[in-house]
Amino acid sequence: MTLTPAPGAAWLRWFLGRVAYRLRQARSVLWPQVDPVLLAAARSRLPPRWRRPFDRLGGSEKAHILRLYRAITTDPTLSDSDREALVPLALTHDLGKAITRPTFLERVVKTLLPIPNRSHPILGARLLRRLGAPPALVRRVARHHRDPGHDRLLALFQRFDDVL
Ligand SMILES: [Fe+2]
Numbered sequence: 001m002t003l004t005p006a007p008g009a010a011w012l013r014w015f016l017g018r019v020a021y022r023l024r025q026a027r028s029v030l031w032p033q034v035d036p037v038l039l040a041a042a043r044s045r046l047p048p049r050w051r052r053p054f055d056r057l058g059g060s061e062k063a064h065i066l067r068l069y070r071a072i073t074t075d076p077t078l079s080d081s082d083r084e085a086l087v088p089l090a091l092t093h094d095l096g097k098a099i100t101r102p103t104f105l106e107r108v109v110k111t112l113l114p115i116p117n118r119s120h121p122i123l124g125a126r127l128l129r130r131l132g133a134p135p136a137l138v139r140r141v142a143r144h145h146r147d148p149g150h151d152r153l154l155a156l157f158q159r160f161d162d163v164l
Contacts, residue, residue, distance in 0.1 A: 042065065046091055057095070057098050061094050072087055090160070093121075093141050095141070096126075097124070100123060125139070
């Protein structure tokens with residue numbers, strides 16, 4: 001969820017930032033970097049029943065999750081309580097992709113074009129509800145590509161999710 005600034009220099013900076021972001025995402029889809037040690041550390045933070053759908057995610061999704069996990073666990077500006085809430089959200093927000101299982105071509109197209117992400121947030125939220133996840137986490141997973149409204153933590157998460 002990224003808000004578009006008004007035309008002008010700010011818009012150009014925003015646009016070039018989005019292009020750079022899309023190119024980084026494309027590189028990650030083509031050559032995902034999944035550090036097995038970091039993956040094991042991140043996975044161990046999940047309740048055992050949540051690990052099977054996590055394992056079914058593709059390499060590029062895992063690489064994205066690990067970039068978020070690393071950034072959130074090392075960001076010195078985050079409070080401990082925000083970090084504790086952000087880590088499970090980072091690890092589970094795209095869990096719906098374990099169900100939609102986008103093909104390689106779909107991943108590339110969705111990375112390069114601003115196509116809205118509709119199904120995986122809802123499917124991921126349903127899956128997490130079935131797995132007994134806390135309602136706040138389920139709600140944030142369902143809304144992670146939408147306007148965060150007054151949800152400060154979801155807005156904070158989107159700042160990481162939009163650039164990593
Ligand atoms: Fe997503």
